[in-house]
Amino acid sequence: MPHPVLRFAPSPNGELHLGHAYSALVTHNLARRMGGRFLLRIEDIDRARCRPHYEAAIYRDLAWLGLDWEHPVRRQSDHMDAYRGALARLDEMGLLYPCFATRAEIHAAVAQREATHGRWPCDPDGAPLYPQLHKRLTPDERASFEAKGRPFALRLDMEKAVALAGRLSWTELSEDGNTAMVPAEPERWGDVVIARKDVPTSYHLSVVVDDAVQTISHVTRGRDLFHATSIHRLLQALLGLPEPLYYHHRLIHDGDGAKLSKSRGDTGLRALREAGADPNDIRRMVGLPAPTGGGNSLRDTPVL
Ligand code: GLU
DSSP: OOOOEEEEOOOSSSOOBHHHHHHHHHHHHHHHHTTOEEEEEEOOOOTTTOOHHHHHHHHHHHHHTTOOOOSSOEEGGGOHHHHHHHHHHHHHTTOEEEEOOOHHHHHHHHHHHHHHHSSOOBOTTSOBOOOOTTTTOOHHHHHHHHHTTOOOEEEEOHHHHHHHHOSOEEEEEOTTSOEEEEEOOGGGGOSOEEEOSSSSOOHHHHHHHHHHHTTOSEEEEEGGGTTHHHHHHHHHHHHTOOOOEEEEEOOOBOTTSOBOOTTOGGGBHHHHHHTTOOHHHHHHHTTOOOOOSSTTGGGGSOOO
């Protein structure tokens, strides 16, 4: 068993809410219970949406919750070279191709195919699969897009990548302490974007590079990212990166059963604090027992 290293990896694109609090508390408690390390990672590759004041708010809210983490904190925007290196390796393997298509063009291609072939398949998040518009551009077509200065994303040739990596799975931990082998199904995502038009990386690429660099042994995150783990396992296999264990925890919903969003102030940690809530109230609200004040309080976390 590797030395346990866990991380909480928020994006500074809004205020933290109860869902983040739950994820951070579960991860922190689990790290402490296992005698492991707790790291914080700032996932800020999206330059258009991430803001320094949200990053400052993350530190403030987590400290208020009573969490402590190691320094320095890894901030993804400081490590673009690491992602470029991984991207270059995938490119050398012939697994990437440029896609110059705009969202509107992709949308129109899907609509056209649906008109002729019926329902177009969707990825596990419910988005239509990329219709492989620019997968087989001729050298002339590619040169013409380049000459026009059209920005491009780099997409993964999923068929080729899956053929190269072979069958994959991951180990999923559950709250009752059991583990299960989950078969990875990256093909359900189609030719995913590995480097975006605006930054030479993507969530998927950065997360696997960082989890490896930070020697993360247990990836704890919400169930909304369960299916993305198929892509992560594929990238780990292709890049020769270690395989962490995974724990996709339950999600916190609002009173109407909807997923929490960063734009909803009423479940934001800052708003709750300003309304008089204390960290124990937050624990209660997300279904975690308050620390007992004794030395073994971290054992109260009902995970694993
Ligand atoms: N940055 C992601 C988020 O805020 C979490 C990524 C992860 O834990 O793998 O949803």
